[in-house]
Amino acid sequence: MKDIAGATKEVRNLVQENIKSAVAEKRYNDDVQPVDWENMQKVTPDFVFLTKNPIKILGGFLARGLAMFVSPILCKVGIGTAKVHGRENLKGLKGAVITCNHVHIFDNLFVRWGTRGHKLYITVAEFNNMKGPLGALLRGAGCLPFSDCFTAMKNMSKAIDKLIQKGRFVLYYPEKAMWPRYEKPRPYINGAFHACVNNNVPVVPTFIAFKPKAGKGNEGKTAGEYYIMKPIFPKPELSKKENVEYLKNATFEAVCQCYKEVFGEDPYNETPVSINL
Incomplete structure (x- = not known):
């Protein structure tokens, strides 16, 4: 039987086993899900991150409207x-990086709903840059795919700088990989915080917390609630490198504090070592 994301029970079980193994070995940023590489559209040096095509711009407007509606x-x-x-x-913010734990195929929609009123762009793994109508819809709705191509990544970075300078929000998943319904924050990688420092804008930590679902017949089921924390600004007295580290650590601490306030306990007896990538 498949769930709403199209995964079978066997795949779901495999993913949970992969998560258990990764946690036991403290590999908190591992990919734990199978990837449909055949459906991926490669991000090449000529990939257009911000289109000027009027038809595609109109299509993007419609895609965003649909995304907000659903x-x-x-x-x-x-x-x-x-x-x-x-x-x-979020009041008064113009241009910011949003971070969120990556825990569900629809978590970007939760961020979109939570930040409504602000135009949101979403960084995604290259394998989420899919072929066909669905891929076109996702790109139109604001998805910006990473790449293993240096030139493409340089172009992506320039596009993100332009968006932030125009007052847009850009979503990063600093945990890197999606772990379905994983409850605790996981250590962060650096990419999101470089974007903050390069543009002198704050990071807004956010967190989806899965709580037991209330109501008869819901034993063992959970529902996520979305928490938006106060923005954290770069410190002018720090160097770029120091600010990246400061923002990463301060964001992770804010999310761990959110977890503690929601569940009444620390997510970790000791904070996991962050990974510098």
């Missing part, structure tokens, strides 16, 4: 709720 619906169906806390922390 966001609360799919959050309720897939994640169990569309409840958002802390939207007041």
